[in-house]
Amino acid sequence: MGRIVLKNVTKSFGDTQVIPPLDLTIEDGEFTVFVGPSGCGKSTLLRMIAGLEDLTSGYIEIDGNDATQVPPSERGLAMVFQSYALYPHMSVRKNIGFPLRMAKMDQAEIDQKVETAAQSLNLMDYLDRKPADLSGGQRQRVAIGRAIVREPAAFLFDEPLSNLDAALRVGMRLEIGELHERLKTTMIYVTHDQVEAMTMANKIVVLQAGVIEQVGSPLELYHKPRNKFVAGFIGSPKMNLIEGAEAAKHNAHTIGVRPEHIEVSTTGGQWEGKVGVAEHLGSDTFIHVHGIDGCDPMTVRAAGDVAVKHGDTVFLTPQAQNIHKFDQKGLRIE
Amino acid sequence: MSDRKLPRLLQTPAVLLLLVWMLIPLGMTLYFSFIRYVLNNLRRPEWTTPSLSNWRGFGNYEFVLNSKDFLLAIQNSLLIVCSILFLTVILGVLIAVLINKAFAGQGIVRVLLISPFFVMPAVNAVLWINMILDPVLGLQGIAVGSINDLLDALRAAPLVGGFFSLWPELEPISFRATQTSAYAVIIMVTWQWTPFAVLIFMTSLQSEDQQQKEAAVLDGAGTWSQFRFLTLPHLARPIAIVVMIQAIFHLSLYAEIEIVSRGNGNKNLPYLIGEFANNNIGAASATGIFAVILANIVAIFLLRMIGKSLME
Numbered sequence: 001m002g003r004i005v006l007k008n009v010t011k012s013f014g015d016t017q018v019i020p021p022l023d024l025t026i027e028d029g030e031f032t033v034f035v036g037p038s039g040c041g042k043s044t045l046l047r048m049i050a051g052l053e054d055l056t057s058g059y060i061e062i063d064g065n066d067a068t069q070v071p072p073s074e075r076g077l078a079m080v081f082q083s084y085a086l087y088p089h090m091s092v093r094k095n096i097g098f099p100l101r102m103a104k105m106d107q108a109e110i111d112q113k114v115e116t117a118a119q120s121l122n123l124m125d126y127l128d129r130k131p132a133d134l135s136g137g138q139r140q141r142v143a144i145g146r147a148i149v150r151e152p153a154a155f156l157f158d159e160p161l162s163n164l165d166a167a168l169r170v171g172m173r174l175e176i177g178e179l180h181e182r183l184k185t186t187m188i189y190v191t192h193d194q195v196e197a198m199t200m201a202n203k204i205v206v207l208q209a210g211v212i213e214q215v216g217s218p219l220e221l222y223h224k225p226r227n228k229f230v231a232g233f234i235g236s237p238k239m240n241l242i243e244g245a246e247a248a249k250h251n252a253h254t255i256g257v258r259p260e261h262i263e264v265s266t267t268g269g270q271w272e273g274k275v276g277v278a279e280h281l282g283s284d285t286f287i288h289v290h291g292i293d294g295c296d297p298m299t300v301r302a303a304g305d306v307a308v309k310h311g312d313t314v315f316l317t318p319q320a321q322n323i324h325k326f327d328q329k330g331l332r333i334e
Numbered sequence: 335m336s337d338r339k340l341p342r343l344l345q346t347p348a349v350l351l352l353l354v355w356m357l358i359p360l361g362m363t364l365y366f367s368f369i370r371y372v373l374n375n376l377r378r379p380e381w382t383t384p385s386l387s388n389w390r391g392f393g394n395y396e397f398v399l400n401s402k403d404f405l406l407a408i409q410n411s412l413l414i415v416c417s418i419l420f421l422t423v424i425l426g427v428l429i430a431v432l433i434n435k436a437f438a439g440q441g442i443v444r445v446l447l448i449s450p451f452f453v454m455p456a457v458n459a460v461l462w463i464n465m466i467l468d469p470v471l472g473l474q475g476i477a478v479g480s481i482n483d484l485l486d487a488l489r490a491a492p493l494v495g496g497f498f499s500l501w502p503e504l505e506p507i508s509f510r511a512t513q514t515s516a517y518a519v520i521i522m523v524t525w526q527w528t529p530f531a532v533l534i535f536m537t538s539l540q541s542e543d544q545q546q547k548e549a550a551v552l553d554g555a556g557t558w559s560q561f562r563f564l565t566l567p568h569l570a571r572p573i574a575i576v577v578m579i580q581a582i583f584h585l586s587l588y589a590e591i592e593i594v595s596r597g598n599g600n601k602n603l604p605y606l607i608g609e610f611a612n613n614n615i616g617a618a619s620a621t622g623i624f625a626v627i628l629a630n631i632v633a634i635f636l637l638r639m640i641g642k643s644l645m646e
Contacts, residue, residue: 052548073554085549089567098563099553146553 001063002076002154002186003028004049009058011044011210018044019210021058026154026188026203031180033189035197035233036207042190043158045207049188050079050156062153073102078147079156082163084139086131086146092118093127096145103150117145120182137168144179154186161196173199194234198222206230228330231256237286237299239324244294246271252325252333259286259301261322266308269315273298275308289314360626366619367394373613384615394620403601403609404621408628410516411602414523415584415632419577421524426531426576427569431561433532434539444536451529459593462522469506478506512599519590519600527583531576538572539565574640581636585629603628 004026011019019041026032034042047053049060051072059068067075078099086095093114094101100110118124121141131139140160147155157176161169177200180187191197197204198218206213206221206229214226218234225231231239239256247255263269264287273289276297285306288297300316308314325333370381370388381388398404433443450458466473481504488498509518542565550560586604591597597605603625610618 050552052551072551077552079549079552081545081549083543083545085543085545087546087550087564087567089570090563098550098555102554102559146549150553 001028003063004154005061007059010056011048012056022212026186028186029184031187031200031202032205033191033197033201034205034207035191035194038192040207041210042207046156046158046188046190050077051075076153077156078150078152080143080147080160082159084143086139086142088131091128091130092123092142095142096149099150113149117149121145136164137172140172154188157189159190195236206233226332228254228326231324240295240298242295246294250325253328254326256324257318259299261319262300263317264300264302264306265315269317271316273314275310275312275314278308280305289316363619363622366615367623369616371615394616398617398620403606407601407603407606410600411585414516414520414602415581417520418523418584419580422528422531423573423576425528426535429532430535430539434536447532448529450526456589456593458522458526459590463518463594467509467518469508475506478504510595515595515600518594522590527580534572534576535569538569542568578636578640581632
């Protein structure tokens with residue numbers, strides 16, 4: 001079980017309030033991702049759930065019990081840190097077994113649980129090595145192993161993949177996804193990478209300056225961003241936000257069109273502009289178009305390889321059904 | 335191979351200089367230890383100049399081994415060094431952990447803690463033996479005296495007097511005495527060198543990974559377990575460094591021993607060498623060679639014990 005409820009939670013460091021009153025419910029078994037730019041308070045929020053930071057006010061409930069004053073070790077949560085935080089002088093076996101040893105479990109049982117965890121994480125060959133002799137991905141797996149053996153009510157991940165190289169990150173992302181499918185345990189995952197958020201989450205919590213901007217499934221956030229911030233943050237490349245006369249035509253202060261919802265033509269269309277940089281990825285072409293009123297440059301994502309080069313004139317037409325409208329305050333207009 | 339020649343050539347002067355610096359004194363000591371060489375002898379004036387014709391073989395070594403002070407000096411050298419190492423490491427770790435947490439006045443406390451290290455060894459010895467350890471005029475004498483006065487007063491008091499008259503009169507300890515002068519040296523050197531240990535441990539504690547500690551907290555480790563499983567292993571290397579440096583320094587203690595008891599009942603090898611060197615250079619050199627051997631034995635043990643943690 002692992003249902004976590006935050007009620008009216010706030011956090012201040014001295015006089016600066018980093019998290020204004022915040023409510024959030026994380027259902028049992030959900031994979032929740034906290035995403036937001038650096039300094040948005042997502043890690044602080046996670047550390048508050050873990051008990052590593054005190055709450056300034058409000059309270060936290062885990063499985064229906066008030067956990068606000070419960071010490072971190074008794075909350076039944078396991079955390080995986082960005083730096084892995086492995087114990088450098090202990091072998092992998094001892095690292096994974098450490099929480100069990102602290103729980104005064106007997107040695108035979110510890111050995112058996114460690115082996116089970118190591119097997120599921122492909123760490124059997126490394127059990128007697130020290131963390132310093134492992135690669136980044138292996139260290140991350142050890143850190144996950146140390147979390148798994150405790151059989152926690154929920155896993156907390158604090159940017160666990162940001163120290164890995166890009167290829168490894170994709171692999172570990174899948175492994176963590178698999179792990180969630182297998183264990184069905186609540187997982188809370190903090191990242192600043194919206195791709196990680198989109199691919200892994202059941203539920204994404206978008207944060208900015210300690211405030212929850214939107215909570216929803218990845219596709220909800222993609223199709224119906226509640227405001228300009230979420231619209232710009234979710235999706236890659238970023239949504240084009242257009243202000244001024246073009247927006248006024250749709251009775252909005254700002255309109256947003258995702259790069260993949262714009263048609264490119266060399267003969268005619270709604271907007272005319274000049275090609276800046278064209279990024280050819282093979283499967284897609286990202287074209288940066290200059291000279292369009294209210295949005296410069298506008299990014300377009302065209303499927304396949306489009307034969308345009310720097311300086312060409314192109315015409316762009318947004319798909320009418322995929323135009324997002326926002327009012328003066330940046331809130332979505334339906 | 336040729337690209338290695340130039341660097342070697344460039345190193346040569348420095349290496350040669352170091353070798354000469356080390357080998358000449360060692361060679362002369364060896365040479366003197368095998369001949370009869372004294373500074374002053376009216377009956378055998380030829381012994382006062384070093385010469386191969388005064389060859390004595392292992393005679394000097396035999397003389398030193400048979401002298402009544404030699405075994406005492408070796409025992410004392412080891413006792414003093416080991417006790418100081420033991421005390422400074424334990425006190426150093428405890429104090430470093432204690433002052434590692436932020437508190438008001440931290441800066442001043444740290445400076446005060448470090449300051450004993452800047453006192454000259456001879457001054458340190460004079461201060462301790464006269465002002466603190468002296469059985470009459472020192473702090474010890476005054477403290478023991480006041481406790482005795484208090485006890486006297488209590489004995490005279492009604493009701494409780496009977497109980498306190500069962501208590502013995504306290505005797506101050508004379509630290510210049512044969513049996514205790516080594517302890518005086520251990521106390522004062524520990525006082526002086528604990529700050530060194532604290533300083534090194536403190537810098538090491540500040541580089542301790544905080545996320546590891548947080549992970550340990552979540553894993554259910556209490557304060558003691560964190561200290562035992564994270565902090566102590568983290569300190570293994572600085573402890574090794576402190577032990578090594580201090581072992582080197584304390585094998586050659588001299589000033590404290592001279593001032594506390596003039597070697598009375600408390601000699602270490604350097605002090606014994608000093609005593610022999612008053613006249614008998616041959617015996618002093620032989621003792622010196624023994625000291626070199628002892629230092630090497632200690633070094634081998636230390637490297638065995640400590641080398642592992644340094645290499646990791």
